[in-house]
Amino acid sequence: MQIVWLQSPQTKIYYNASTFRHLLDSLARPGKLNQLEYPEIPGGWLDEAPTHPTRENATLNPYALGAFLSLIDGEVSFAIASGGTWLQQESAAVRWLSLRSGASLKSPSAVAFAFFCEGRSGGLLKELSQGTLLEPESSATAFYCVEQLSDTPKTGRDWLELELSGPGILHSRRLYVAGMERSEIVAINASRGNYPLGIDLYLIDTLGQCVGLPRTTKILNR
């Protein structure tokens, strides 16, 4: 059944639908790990995907790129940052995303979607829109590419241990993140002190595991 879909012209439609359900579930149940599908489609919309803008010989997380692409189109704008700097129009990653989605690059404070190529924004998160009281839904949604996510205990200095609570979580939930800086959690919490304003986030790891952290989620760095 799976193979039939992959060869049919409906492939991208099914990929978008299935990816959306994972993104929806991730946001509705913050901290739950959702496994994203690999966006490999013959005829290839992920062909010639850009390499990592600031890390030599590294790929950009294809799961995160695919999920990001599934939500953007000509109706919305985006921004993408790597190594703590916003990428410009002429960068390969920007051109690739624009070409495949029809979405345009805009200044960070105006975009609906932002993509961080690593688990850090380098202070750029605060430049994104948190929405307004009349339109809190106009805030940005940001994707972070992290190394690894886990819901079972991990120790070691590479791992952050986060305690999550809020809507979508029965009591509280533990989340372990590798490849994200401690200071980023501080920045994230600073962006959500003024509910209903705030930025909604996704963390996606190199294996395609996805976690949603909507503005309502309280994050405690253990």
Next chain:
Amino acid sequence: MKQPDSLKALITQLTAPSEEATSSDREQEEDTLYNFGFIDEDSKREVRRKLLKAVAIPGHLVPFASRDLPVAKGWGTGGLQITLALVKPDDTLKVIDQGDDDSVNAVNLRRFIQKTTNLQVTTDTLEATIVQTRHRVPEEPLGEDQILVLQVPMADPLRWVEPSIERSTEMHAEADYAPIWVYMYESVVRSGDVDISSQYPVMVEERYLMDTTPAPRYDVPALHMSKTLYLYGAGREKRIYAIPPYSRVAPLEFEDYPFKTEQKPGQACEKCGSTATYLTQHYIEAKSVDGTASHSATNGTEGYWAFFCSDTSYCNKRKKVI
């Protein structure tokens, strides 16, 4: 209200070729005139983006473009657009209207979605991955792997006190809900009950006032700390809103007038005997001796009002067990 002609025409159009077709399912799919899920991918994507924001801001009304569908507005276009933006080929769908799988509206919506997606459909609440509904939450508790999509005729609970949508949007922004509290208290003082009966207002996560659709008060407690994601779509008003799972949902109530449901003790379903379900009243016509229904029972039993479960699928399940 009659079923709109446009819907009837579309259903006929969609139904006819597949009945005649002798080709395999695969070929049929290739012959489909419509995109999977009928609406185009850009429209789906817009609904999806708005759904994500609705989930991130529980109870907040999020404007969306609301496309025209071959279903008259007021026939569930808001819920339908949500369902079509959600579905993937391995979903199992249930559609109910006032708890009933077999009502004309539910049958038509189900057929429309099935014809444009080739989805599996069911009447069993427990088998469904997505339940689209008008006016009711199913009796059987929904689980974490299910999504409930509610069709909403009127989305803004502040319409009771504020006719201007611009002003009510400001009131939501400022959480200025004093007028609705006054309105409700006045109706309690005046008539001994809250005037708003079947679309009871609730506070979601102590921030947004939300309308519970014309669902009975009986269904309101099911929204609080539910395992399931609730998505609401108002096609005419072009609004989407949501209650994520495990969210706090509190009906407006007063210390001296607590929230109560409309169930009366002692009432039981005449088909399955249930006293713990939402019951609706139905007039049972008098039967004359020859078995035909008649309003004037001369020789047979008299006509009377009976109570039945509004959730027909659950009622049938209970009857089988008995």
